[in-house]
Amino acid sequence: MKKFLSVILVLAISLCGVFALVGCSKNENKNFDMVFITDGGTISDGAYNQSAWDGVKEFAEEKNMSYRYYQPSVDENGDVNVDTIGNYIKLAVDNKAEYIVMQGEKMAVAVDKYAPQYGDINFLLVDAYPHAENSDTVDSFTNVMTVTFDTLQAGYLAGYTSVIKGYNRVGYLGSVSDKSSASYGAGFVQGVAKAADEGGTPVICEYANYDADNLNYDYSFTIRPVYKKVSESTEKTFKVNVIGGMGSGVYADGENVTITADKPEKDKIFDHWEVKSDTEGVKDKKVNISSDKKSTMNLLVGDCDCTIKAVYKDAKTVQIVVAKSADLSLSSLYDTYNVEKNSTTFVTAPSAQSGMVFDHWECDDKDAIEDVNSASTNVTVKDKTISIIPVYVKSDTPTFDVTVENGTGSGSYRSGDHISVVADPPKDGYMFYKWENVDNQGNSTGIAMTNEYCYITDFEMIDRYSSIAEIMYDNGTQVIFGGGNSQADSIFTATWKISHQVYGFGYGYDQNSMGNCLSSVVTDYRVAIVNALKEYKGGSYYEGNCSNNCLYVVDMSTQKTYKDKDGNEVEDKNYNESYAKVYKALADGTIKPNLPADDVRTVVNSKCMTLNYWIK
Known part of the structure; x- marks a missing residue:
């Protein structure tokens, strides 16, 4: 799933006739100790930019540091130009920034290009690795700290939660070409297996890699x-x-x-x-x-x-x-x-x-x-x-x-x-x-022609990856997870087309706004950024996981009670004893999900879960 989810173009303020910026700060000083540069989205996107900005603010205010954010302009495809990001990095440097925080894959190339030019600046790159353009090689710099997340644990929480919420037909839709997706998927099936075996309830898990060479599915279709x-x-x-x-x-x-x-x-x-x-x-x-x-x-x-x-x-x-x-x-x-x-x-x-x-x-x-x-x-x-x-x-x-x-x-x-x-x-x-259309499995393509009874007509191409999710749902799957892959939105696209109640399980941030979202496993940028900045060390990595509370499932709590704003002890209605035990076991290492070399079936040995691996 692309982390850039909502691009809101803003009325820009001209700066020295060169480029535009928007932002806010703790005060109106020109110099700022800490700067957050968004990926082009707003700091109120309800997703990654907002969570990251909350972390920057929290840390800066705790340390009595001045802070500001910059929102670069984007092109018609929602992309941010690397040189444009470079202008904002220079602006932050000119304004005496000590730390520059950036999040997501869009910023990885910019950090790789510009961090070496500003050796005295501390860069924090969240959920991405510095790399040159058109290269998969990860680079390391003495003034760049990278925040990562344990996606095996995140997937495990999603799989475990799907079952303890009462579902016995679950699925994963992911990508074999994406390491993050493979990790989320492996964690998911192990979490499903754990919950199934604990409850002694038979659970079926459908597992499909949409871009695998051996996937028994063809996305092409014929119109005649x-x-x-x-x-x-x-x-x-x-x-x-x-x-x-x-x-x-x-x-x-x-x-x-x-x-x-x-x-x-x-x-x-x-x-x-x-x-x-x-x-x-x-x-x-x-x-x-x-x-x-x-x-x-x-x-x-x-x-x-x-x-x-x-x-x-x-x-x-x-x-x-x-x-x-x-x-x-x-x-x-x-x-x-x-x-x-x-x-x-x-x-x-x-x-x-x-x-x-x-x-x-x-x-x-x-x-x-x-x-x-x-x-x-x-x-x-x-x-x-x-x-x-x-x-x-x-x-x-x-x-x-x-x-x-x-x-x-x-x-x-x-x-x-x-x-x-x-x-x-x-x-x-x-x-x-009339026109008829059918895919190579004999299923509906999902396209809608302007007039199927006219010899000349048109239609808009749809996301065909959603067709796999549709088949899963049609065959009885109740909830599907797609953590870590760029086509995870296809799952929610499919949920809208199914007449009976089915769900997607979100990841990264609370995806309740997607509709038909059972829950989401969140990689908490706010907590991870605060923790990483407290331990900042250039050239190193900070991993967010259960041990440092950088992962959680929406509406699932590990604490029986919490204190309200008046200091009163209040029962937490989202507390779940089984979830709390598994979370603690992941945090202390009692449970250690495994990442398979290639086939996820090699890491699962369950009495109660049946894993249906989609291959030819």
Whole structure:
């Protein structure tokens, strides 16, 4: 799960005309002993930034130190530029900061780059390791202390709690390529086994690594048009013949059909549509089109069969060449548009190949493309041919392959991408009926088409990882945990689609706001930061675990009573004796969860838990 969960853009204050910052402090002095730099999110995000800021404040106020936070601006993808972070680090240094606290993976590269430049500053990096960009090698610096968390213990608490809350069908959805996920998952199944054996109750645990090569699941799916015989239609139908364009077929009376002209040949441009009634006794004017001048228009089917012809006229044209590279040989061309001089044309990049995603357009004429970062954009030509090159990069988020049979629209897409599909014209005697889609396991894909009964339609790509969670829930799993992996939100996506009551188990912070959240195992940044700063030592690690109270499960308490604000002893309604005993055993080392080398089944030996490992 990405730790950046909610990006709120704020009205920025200009600082020396260079960059903007927002923040607050204990006082209004210019100099600050301690600075917290957020990952671009706010300090009221209800998650990691807020928890980290609470820790900074608590420590600073206890030590009578001045403090402030900076919130860097983010781009449209919610990312923070490393050099921008560097500006804030420099600002903190210029303002005499003794400590700079940063949290999360977004800040790891910045710490790696800038900490060596400021050897007198004490950096505290929470829940990430310093590393160079595009490198997995962890670096260590004498002025950087790193806060980590025992994710085995966190997973153990989540698994144990899921069972003692009364559930006997639980699941884990994680990633084999992520060490944190593997650790959370291993802890989870061991916690489930402990609770099952203690209670003597049979428990089933489903375990699926969504990116494992041997996972028995395929995220790709197929979309296909369904045709039916015209003779089977119970409605009155009419035949539409489009010459020089798209939209031919047999349609029901009253249907609204999109008609699009073919791209013009060289030195030709679209001029108008000619319409003709093909039903004897019905005049041509009964062919009801929305426009005879637009190359894409709508036909309201009714009254007659008809022929619609795209008419082109002579004109001096230039080309928009969509090319794979600057080499304009035929083998390197994607597409060609013949257009009028001094005109604007809407152009769409070809679909990306599996695992890739459109990044930007390249063109010698920088003013020709309206939005170089959009796969579909307006391109303006003057008096000569231009070539535009779509650039694709490896996606940093999952992509899912879609195959369109008997139509167009196949490609590799990310969740949120907008996809258009067009069915091929039906054979004589047949008519388009509807679209159907199914994944390679025969299950529903979950996509929602704008109009599944129209031969040309569109849909938004969904998060396909949620389909595994959906299958688990459909097969009886009651609660699923996804600690430590970037697709954990997929679990909650799936809970919203299941009619019966199912739950996700959150991690990192209290995820109750996600909906259908049974509970959450929290890695407490506040406590960990206070503890680490008290013991600060550059070049070392501080691990948050049960022994130092840096882990806990929401609504589960280890203490029978607590003191209220008036000092009165009050019974804690969240106290659970079994949870308290396991927490203590984890804290003193009596229970030591194990991390398997590869297969989680090797660390579990349970009498009452059955582990279903999802493999081919």
